[in-house]
Amino acid sequence: NNTKGIEPIPDAIVVNGKFSRSLFVKTSGTTRIRFRIINAAAFSMYTVSIDGLPLHIIELDQTPVVPYTVSSFMINVAQRVSFYVNLKEFNATYVPPDVPPTKSLYIRFKANPNMYPVDISSYIVPYATPHLPYPIFFNPLYLAILSLNSSNSLPTYPVNSAISGSSNPDLADQLDANILDARPFNQASNIVPNATHYINLVITFHPDSNNITRGYFNNVTYGSDVINVSNKSVSKHWITSEKMTPLLYQMATNPSALSILSPIMENNSSLPVLQSDGNLHYLVPYQAVVDILLENKDKGEHPFHLHGHSFWIISSSDNPQAEQLYSGAYIQRDVVSVPGSGWAKIRFLANNPGAWLFHCHIEWHFDAGLTLAFLAGPNELVAQGYKIPAQQKCFSNHTNDSPR
Ligand SMILES: [Cu+2]
Structure with a gap:
């Protein structure tokens, strides 16, 4: 009776086995950190960003590329993207002046809510019960935390204080999921x-x-x-x-x-x-x-x-x-x-x-x-x-x- 080919709706986003706001990435005193992102989802495509930090993309599906800098990029199912960040490049204006200095930053994985065959803002997963931490609503915004010190504190600024990248006018969101403007490193x-x-x-x-x-x-x-x-x-x-x-x-x-x-x-x-x-x-x-x-x-x-x-x-x-x-x-x-x-x-x-x-x-x-x-x-x-x-x-x- 599924004549429209309605895909199953995911009930949660999980990164490294953790739900949103429970995955902490430690910087351990280093300033340059490489991230390898693998989209292992069955269905969802994500936009990836880290608050206030430029992302230097260096690898696409195992092809090394000349470092290519963006404020965010899209990754579709089965694609792999590596990038590094340099904490010294943090844009301090990202944190509003009226909040305490932050010891952590949000890493954002944002699923496109329009790709789902139902309105996910009101969709309740059919077999969920109100039993924390299991979510009942599917939240298309996943937040991991990049810890700048040894504590597992959440960022001091509100989640919606700024749209990622908006405080970095020199950097553009990468809207082409294939990232064709990145160039092969081994050109020869x-x-x-x-x-x-x-x-x-x-x-x-x-x-x-x-x-x-x-x-x-x-x-x-x-x-x-x-x-x-x-x-x-x-x-x-x-x-x-x-x-x-x-x-x-x-x-x-x-x-x-x-x-x-x-x-x-x-x-x-x-x-x-x-x-x-x-x-x-x-x-x-x-x-x-x-x-x-x-x-x-x-x-x-x-x-x-x-x-x-x-x-x-x-x-x-x-x-x-x-x-x-x-x-x-x-x-x-x-x-x-x-x-x-x-x-x-x-x-x-x-x-x-x-x-x-x-x-x-x-x-x-x-x-x-x-x-x-x-x-x-x-x-x-x-x-x-x-x-x-x-x-x-x-x-x-x-x-x-x-x-x-
Ligand atoms: Cu398809």
């Missing part, structure tokens, strides 16, 4: 090859024939070959999404008979276009350089993650000028945040033979089928000595082929 080794192949992926959500909302790439939802039995091919070598039969096993069993066309030129394409079996299994030639244009027809922002590779982010609807501005020196990440009703363009080099998922990392959307698989270099996979692990051979009863 970051050589971006020209694209040899292309694929356009249009992202939508709509109810299927059973009135269950699914996520779609180019009007196909992942797993539909399993869900809809009538779609199942009788072909012996057809790739199946069936969970008991790993894609890697299927590739290694019949590397040259996957029943997927090689890339072909299509109308209006200037490069050969990747082909699929109709069930979101795409064949990728070994060493292909694939440009992917992600067109998001949904109004929500979606974080797409590719297994087995980092990709270059060329540009997005948040930063369309990046393609020209940073030509040949694009930033490498392994999660791209595709803006709501927007687009992103990425490029990957298929130098890692295997079966690699590409999917929205919002868990509910992954589960709803917003997933595809790149079957990259099947013959090279076997030629490079890939052996089917013994524990996967037990799956062979689920295929028509016996393992070699």
Whole structure:
């Protein structure tokens, strides 16, 4: 009866196992502190800031970047961002003159309240009871405390005394979740090859024939070959999404008979276009350089993650000028945040033979089928000595082929 695809509403934000206002980060007498932020949430995207301190971003998804200074940045699900702060750069005007000197600062993780499918200001989590410290209302603002001395005291200034960054007019909030204006630190080794192949992926959500909302790439939802039995091919070598039969096993069993066309030129394409079996299994030639244009027809922002590779982010609807501005020196990440009703363009080099998922990392959307698989270099996979692990051979009863 969930025809609109309503995602579960989180009941709390937790950082390092602690609820809001209970996580204390000690400075221990140092002035420069590195923070590694991993967004391990199922659904929520955050804006991160520390009151009165500039954030010097130095790493994005394991790619070192030239220090890039902001007052706050956004981090979508599965993205990683490292930054450092220098306590000597604290802007003392952040603390109002009428409060005692503060011995601590708030570290803020602010979820965007508009991304939830209900009005969270009045939403009560269904199974919560008034039993502290467990929250009943979902509060989109999480506060950790950066302790400037050994005491665990809360900041002396009110939480809403200033909007972070407003007292640092030189610094801007980073509103592009991909942070494309940060530059790769190892510029010399970051050589971006020209694209040899292309694929356009249009992202939508709509109810299927059973009135269950699914996520779609180019009007196909992942797993539909399993869900809809009538779609199942009788072909012996057809790739199946069936969970008991790993894609890697299927590739290694019949590397040259996957029943997927090689890339072909299509109308209006200037490069050969990747082909699929109709069930979101795409064949990728070994060493292909694939440009992917992600067109998001949904109004929500979606974080797409590719297994087995980092990709270059060329540009997005948040930063369309990046393609020209940073030509040949694009930033490498392994999660791209595709803006709501927007687009992103990425490029990957298929130098890692295997079966690699590409999917929205919002868990509910992954589960709803917003997933595809790149079957990259099947013959090279076997030629490079890939052996089917013994524990996967037990799956062979689920295929028509016996393992070699
Ligand atoms: Cu999503």
